[in-house]
Every structure is written in structure tokens, then in C-alpha cells.
Amino acid sequence: MVVEVFELEKHLASPLLPKNRQCRIDAVLILSGVLTRRLNRDKLYAVAWYEKSYYSTKIRQGGQYRVLPRVAIVGIGFTPFQTITPDVSFKEMMFEAATKAYEDAGVCPQHDIDGFVTCEEDFAHGRSIFSIHTPDNLRAVLKPIHTIPGDGIHGLIAGYMQISTGLMDIVAVESHSKASNMLTTNYLIALALDPVYNNPLGYNPYFITGMEMNRYLYETGTTKEQCALVAVKNRLNALLNPQAAYGERITVDEALDSEMMFYPLSRLDVSCPADGGIVMVLASEEKAKTLSDTPIWIRGVGWCSGAPSLETSEGVENASRQSCSG
Numbered sequence: 486m487v488v489e490v491f492e493l494e495k496h497l498a499s500p501l502l503p504k505n506r507q508c509r510i511d512a513v514l515i516l517s518g519v520l521t522r523r524l525n526r527d528k529l530y531a532v533a534w535y536e537k538s539y540y541s542t543k544i545r546q547g548g549q550y551r552v553l554p555r556v557a558i559v560g561i562g563f564t565p566f567q568t569i570t571p572d573v574s575f576k577e578m579m580f581e582a583a584t585k586a587y588e589d590a591g592v593c594p595q596h597d598i599d600g601f602v603t604c605e606e607d608f609a610h611g612r613s614i615f616s617i618h619t620p621d622n623l624r625a626v627l628k629p630i631h632t633i634p635g636d637g638i639h640g641l642i643a644g645y646m647q648i649s650t651g652l653m654d655i656v657a658v659e660s661h662s663k664a665s666n667m668l669t670t671n672y673l674i675a676l677a678l679d680p681v682y683n684n685p686l687g688y689n690p691y692f693i694t695g696m697e698m699n700r701y702l703y704e705t706g707t708t709k710e711q712c713a714l715v716a717v718k719n720r721l722n723a724l725l726n727p728q729a730a731y732g733e734r735i736t737v738d739e740a741l742d743s744e745m746m747f748y749p750l751s752r753l754d755v756s757c758p759a760d761g762g763i764v765m766v767l768a769s770e771e772k773a774k775t776l777s778d779t780p781i782w783i784r785g786v787g788w789c790s791g792a793p794s795l796e797t798s799e800g801v802e803n804a805s806r807q808s809c810s811g
Contacts, residue, residue, distance in 0.1 A: 556648045557773040557780035560590025560766035566730045569665040570760040575610070578661050578762035579622040586764035587624075591776055592655060594624040598766070599653035601625040604633040604640040604660035608673050623659055623764070636660070637763060642786045644767045654772045658765045664758030679794040691755065693795065695747030702749065709749060713740035716753045730759040 562585025564578045573581075587594055603619040616632040619625065631647070633640045637660030644656040667673055674690045701707065717740060723732030735753065743753040773780040 554648065554651065554769040554771065555773075555782060556645045556767055556769060557777070557782045558765050559768045559773050559777040559780050560586045560588075560592065561763070562586030562589055563728070563763040564761050565728050566759045566761035568730050568757070568759060570663070571665075575605075575615075575661055575663040575762070576618055576622045578663070578760070579619070579659060579764075582661070582762040582764040583623045583657070583659065586657065586766050590766035590768075592766060594657065595626075595628075598625070598628065598655045598657050600629040600631065600644075600647055600656045602631045602633060602640040602644045602647075602656060602658040604635060604637050604658070605662075606634050608676055609667060610663070619659065623657060625657070639788065641765060641767075641783075642788065644765075645783050645786055648767055648769050654769045656767045658767060659762070660764075661762035662758065663760050665760050667758075670758065683795050688795075689747070691747045691750065695750045698754075699749055709741060710737060712754060713737045716740045720753075728761075730761075731757055 562582045564573075564581050570578070583594070592598060601619070601623055603616050603623070605615055607613050607615055616630065619630055619632075620628070623630075631643055633643055637658070640658040640660050644658040647653045647656050664670070671689055671691065675684060675688070678684045678688065678690070698712075702709070702712075714737060717735055717737055720731060720733045720735055723729035724734065726732065740751065740753040743751045745751050746755055767783075768776055768780070
């Protein structure tokens, strides 16, 4: 297979950009696997996101550049977010959110939608391959489905990239949580730690978060009072959203005086899980203009993942380099 990709240079001058204008490359992604199997066998796409959002993303194929389609959100459906939902299953939440999203976008899932993305972790469900339930509840039988074991924002980015390839025009992205089903949340979250070197140590993940926060306060000079303001602001904003689960009016002193959980994290510093589901319908520019008068354009995407293990985290590596240099 002949592979042509952008060089990872700090700047790239594109023939499609105005003269004397350069755009910084933020990231390069090579689309592979199931997507590239549908492309010409001797071609592989490389996608670059540009700093200036008013330029469309460019793609290089066979030495030529072409403009990728812009992507927009044209429909959204969601269920209320609640502390517990004993009256519904995650399948019912998924179906409710999907039905609302399709109605909002004015699309038929079987005839109009080219692909689906579903997001959730198997261990959060207590079962393997939870996505076997996705086709029926999203009305996506015999359609391509991409499973993301992560947050809904990752699913949104995956749908964005699928449309950017030009292979799909409309993609539905589903994400949900049934956190109230988890009786031992901390034990499940601990499974995200390295299974060989870290998980056997029996660390509570929030204990690790507390250490990271303590280091953050030390290095930045941020105070606990300033952190408490975030908790106050978030809960106050939730009061303005009838769908939010944890809206309340608290003071900075109440946040500071709440039960200490994992120093310096107190109870009101820690976010609480909630049950709920959401489905978004994404479309290419051509389709978006026919489906919606007010599409929400996605002007850029990006994410940053944490270290896979405790000993490779940024703080540990910096401390190691300092001790060695001393």
C-alpha cells in the first residue's frame, strides 16, 4: 500500500491557502482499519486540523489537496439526568434519546443515517460487549456501528472524523450512563489503572486524584478557596438547568467545610455520577443545510489522554528527572 501523509512540521503552506499565509498543524490523524478498507487500496487519507477555524480542513490524496466537508450537529435528543433511575433500563434511555434526536433532525435512521457511534464502558454495565444492544435501540440494524469505550465527547469526535473522510454524510452518536447500577464504583474505576503494576497496589483512584490536586495547588499557587468557587458555580448553574441532577445553592465556606474525602479533595469538590442518555445527529455541510436552518458547526476537535500508568505521569517523570539531575 502506498501511504502519503503530511510531514509533522510546525508549519505547512497549502496551495489552497492565500499567498503568504500559513496554518499551524495541531494534529495529524491517519485513518485506518475499517474506514480505509472502503477507500482505494493504494491510497490512505491523512487529516490535519488547522489553527484558523475559518479555513476548511484539507486532505491530501495522490499529491492533490481537496477541501473536506464541514460537519455540523443537526439534531439532539436526551433524557433527564438523575441520581438514580430504577424505573428505566439503559436500553430504554438509549431509545428515548434516539427517538428525540431523529425527530429533531428530521431523519429516518434506517434510510438517512449512514453510520452510528455508541459510547460506554463494558465494566460500567457489568456485562461484556454491551454494544450488542445498540442496533435495536438506535434502530441501526444492519448498519455500521463504531463502539467507543469512553466519554460521549470521544464519540462526537469519532463521528466528526467519519464524515470528514467523505465516506458518510450523516452519523448518529449515542452516549449514556447508568451509574446508579454500580454498587462499588471505586473498585470499577480502579480497573482503569495499569493492571500489572498499579492495580495490585489497591490504590483508590480518588486518592490518586487527591495527590494530583495537591501537587497542582503547590505548583500553581491556586488556593482551596478558588477551587471551592468552581463547586459553587457548577451547582448554581445546575439550578438553571431543569435536566441537571445536582443543582443547589451553596457557599464557599460550605464547600470548604464539607467532609474531607481524599486530601485536599472534600466531598463537594468531587463530582457525583448521574444517569442519563444523549444522542446527537451529525451531518456534512451539504446535508446539514437541507436538514436544519440553524446547524451547530463543529469548528475543531481535540483531546488529551492521561498517562497509562502512575509511574509515567507527568509529575512523576518531572520529579524523576530533577532527582537524577541533582
